[in-house]
Amino acid sequence: MKPVIEMKNITKRFPGIVANDNVTLSLEKGEIHALLGENGAGKSTLMSILFGLYEPDEGTIEVNGQPVNIKDPNDANRYGIGMVHQHFKLVDNFTVLENILLGIEPTEKGIFKPNLARKRVEELSKQYNFNIDPDAKIEDISVGMQQRVEIIKMLYRNNDILIFDEPTAVLTPQEIDELMKIMHQLVSEGKSIIFITHKLNEIKHVADRVTILRKGKYISTVDVENTTVEMMSELMVGRKVNLSLELEPKETGKTVLKVRNLSYNPLNPAAKSLANLNFDLKEGEILGIAGIEGNGQTELIYALTGLIDHTEGTIELNGEDVSKASIRHRNTHGLAHIPEDRQKHGLVLDFSLSENFALQTYFEDAYQKNGMIDFDKREQHAKQLIEQFDVRSGEGAKTKVRSMSGGNQQKAIVAREMERDHNVLIAVQPTRGLDVGAIEYIHRQIVNERDAGKAILMVSLEMNEVLGLSDRILVMYKGEFVGALNPKEITEQDLGLYMAGVKKEAVDYEK
Template sequence: MREKIIELKGITKIYPGVIANDHISLDIEQGEIHSLAGENGAGKSTLMGILYGLNQPDEGSIYLRGKEVRFHSPKDSIASGLGMVHQHFMLIPKFTVTQNIILGMEVGSRLKIDYPKAEREVRQLSEQYGLGIDPSAKVSELSVTMQQRVEILKILYRKAEILIFDEPTAVLTPQEIDEFCDILMRLRDSGKTIIFISHKLAEVEKISDQVTVIRRGKVVCTKPISEVNQAELARLMVGREVIMGGGERVQVDNSEVLLDLNNLSYKTRQGVQKLHQIDLQLHRGEILGIAGVDGNGQEELENIICGKLHPSEGSLTFKGEDISQMGVKEIKKKGVGVIFEDRHKDGLVLDFSVKENLVLGFQDQRRFLKYGAFLDRKKVDQNAQKLQEDFDIRCGSLDDPTGKLSGGNQQKIIIAREMSANPEMIMAIQPTRGLDMGAISFVQEKLVEARNAGKGVLLFSLELDEILQVSDRIAVLFKGRIVKVLKNEGITKELLGQYMLGVDGEEDIDEAVNR
């Protein structure tokens, strides 16, 4: 049995109207990966914020290597060998990797920082843990994956022995997640202790030694990962059985074509061809999933369909009407609802209240107006109360700023708003990214409900499990082309993965990728 390195005893944190942590006790052993699993808002991040010195507990004690400690700030925890990689990175884009890593711990004299020495140390750390980072690169030029690795290097440079990761895979693609999990296991094997906060059960199962489930601020259980499976973890996290895939499907007349893309191409102003002669149809009463490795033309296709971009060639028709040159608002009025990928950038105004966000984009419609010109606050309130009940939006008050809500509840606001407008087509772009199991199940259920009601649903997702769970048909996008359209019958992840790499039949993968 490993030695206990961290002991949390009776940790309690209360915010107005919310008990974030309710007398939580937890032991972390030396040299293990210990996952904290739970829904968004369960109290995982609050607990780790207390351990890291970002917040102070109202009750409880922290023991490090058997000695009671109290961290008044992250500076105290860092000095004791703790490091934390946050979900939102804390890097200065215009600085180099080395400048970011040594910030506050510069080597050399007061008059001259010894950058060559610092770069050597950073390079050595990068090579030791297989991170593949160029110490001289500017952070602004790095991908999200590489920026995350810079954050890891930053805490390793500060001699951290205990590494806390808060939802670290929320911004990563499936391929990047596999690489990241390998990095964590290498860190564990080198003797580091890892605390991994996540609601993605496949990752928890893959890398954990132990898992603690937290629900509504309380510890439900702590178990070795070998003694629990994903289905049981999901039930413990949510408090009920979780059904993925959206539930029962009814037979619907799907003979009518809603959206028709004909020979559609898109070239950037710089002359880069992003989409090549796309032919695709979405019918009523179906969910059409778009699968593909990130960066193969999904963003351009999404933006053309919702009106942010216009095609260079070809046509885009909705219910037989050409919408190729229409803008976002005009397309929305035609009956197209959009669940955008970036809910903060495109879906919500975080400083606005919940009820205001529930009418955002529709505030000029007659159903929300008084005398045809003024916003009717009573109707806005009634709309918010109904949608809160129908879509299980959990908040202290409908007047609360939306930015205070968990990611799952923010997503519910967007889905409630778009679906309450009764669109005939819904384009859902990464609708469950960053959500927990309960919220994912809820979103998928709403998409299937729309399909069962005879609407057309176009689903863009990088999660192959989701594409296979939810779609009636699957279109595969590779290098800006639709290379395959399949009925979702007996399709495996492996087969779908081959098509996503441009491989059909016996064609060699390397040849396809390098075409």
């Protein structure tokens, strides 16, 4: 029986880089086939070729044994190929229904009639237990719900070959479990799935086979059942990876971030409120904030960094009340911030890498003179960070950030924030979208920051990351702190009970 998809000897070049170098991939009917590789290994490029976003420079594609020429996504849809992109292709101020029908709008006498398709959308939502309101606006629903909208878009178009590009990068653990169930259900109904990821445990949980790419080249295709996580990791990075870090006991220094009675009552009903939050952050410690997504972590970080104005309470940074201070003032007075949403708050996508590295420092004396930017110094600075943090980009410092992989965009932000002058680092999902090699490196950098006397406030949805990197843990539930925990004395199960609100305790912010 012929594979449903066969990509043979695919090569794709961009300025300064060969993204895919003679890559071959086959997908059998009814299988979940994982595509594994480091950030910038060429995974998304290969799938963008299959979906018609790029045309290959060399190589051929066959669908059900027949050669095809896929020039655009409309061609892909005609061959039954659909794709859920890593960064969703949704219009924020359109409704769920309008987004699903975009490009194939049902009309009557030339007039858009969305209700002609409403029943089918509602049936799909019910069939997969998505519980999506067709009339909700995209901007008002969670990231997990937005992903479900993308899946319904594929199913509504009767796609049988489904591409998921890093589908779990922005999901909570609970949403990831739900997605895995949905993928199994889709395959049981005769669909075939290509699953782009670098999360090895998810591959073990859901995939039948895995194809590994490294630096644009095909490395191997193996059966998941007969391959260990360690073997896949080594094939992906080309070396053994160690993600277990032991934090050496360390005396903490003075308090550098003091939060008292912080409350937030949002006007927007979609935002979460904060209720009377208190904590201290000291030099030489990593304070982990744990919680299921949507329990106020985002609002807390926005308030600390100045992205929103909190309603009550005070924020002291290095002894100064910065409750009303601007974002720039906080940045130039010791605060660095790795944001939750790298594209919305971390980067200017159409700027070059060197421009993005200089966003918070271009006005300083080191990079300007008499109001004129010193471009040579800026480029030199960018080249240093690219090399130090292994930020992979086709044209070096001149690369437009939009063209880089999500993982390398993340590494660029981490490089910029850790390198500039600060003594408090707020790191939100610092390894989101990174491969195991990059995770190992970023974890080491965070621990180095702590050992150098910096204070780190880390927010992560990954329980093993919070438990493995934190000196102390505060758990958030419905906008409150419900537990202050010692990571050496609790299990993932204990932490999960606090995160779910089953366990609660009074929190002493001075401990």
